[in-house]
Amino acid sequence: MTFKEYISRSPLLFTLIAVNLAVAITVGVLSLSDIPLLPSLVIPSDWDLFLSRPWTAVSYMFTQASLLHLLFNMLWLLWFGRIFLYISSSRSLLWTYLGGGLTGAIFYVTVCAMGSPLPGSYLIGSSAAVLAVMTAASVMAPNLELRLFLITGVRLKYIALLCILLTFLGIGGGNAGGFSAHFGGVIFGLFAPAILKGTSGSTTAGWIAEKWRRMKSNAATDSSRNTSGSTLSDEERLDQLLDKVRVSGYASLSSSEKRELNAISSRL
Secondary structure: OOHHHHHHHOHHHHHHHHHHHHHHHHHHHHHHOOOOOHHHOOEEOOHHHHHOOOOHHHHHHHOOOOHHHHHHHHHHHHHHHHHHHHHOOHHHHHHHHHHHHHHHHHHHHHHHHHOOOOOOOEEOOOHHHHHHHHHHHHHHOOOOEEEEOOEEEEEHHHHHHHHHHHHHHOOOOOOHHHHHHHHHHHHHHHHHHHHHHHHHOOOHHHHHHHHHHHHHHHHHHHHOOOOOOOOOOHHHHHHHHHHHHHHHOHHHOOHHHHHHHHHHHHHO
8 A cells, every 4th residue: 555545545634643743843943033933822821821822722732842742642643543533434533633632721721720830831732632532442442453562462442541541651740731631631532432423413312223223234234245255355355344333333343353354454
């Protein structure tokens, strides 16, 4: 698969990454010219100052504190964003990213308003948004098996939990505001799948009935699949399995289909 084809499979994901890169480059170039753009993009801990810069509730989640900060956040967004798109849609990915970032901003501003933040401190980075994507993906497909370094068959929920713990441990002491923003991203990610499902159908009961009908239909289709002896390529079979996941959820896959999905994913 070429890089162009790789991008074409998830254009929104690469757009989010591109925006983060573009902001980082712009901030870096302007800083060399002594133009302080960064203070206008981050969320200040001072409540009155934040009210004069409300756009920072969005701009901060596309701005990074350092090159290392940018690298880790974008790698996690790329990895978990691809997994998210296996399970759900690009539109859901966008709303989860923005929703997690906004929830992180609300938690941060609330904690700062209630406490005594350090003068001049601010919130920066896409960590809350990325944590929301990571958490939502692990909620929708907790038992999806992936390869973690040289270890195969590690379930997504354990990988996500490890990454979340590393994020919180990396914050260090005294940064209650940053901790609260990350916590907000995780909280949004936990509820994002239910929120997205609730907005996609007219009623909860109607959504459940439709999902049950599709699951029965898919089960009937599976029982007669490949009876003609035709052979699908890995990419064709992967697309077929992912279509089923998008329609009926990861839980609708049979045990053999889950093993097949894991095997194909590790090969591609």
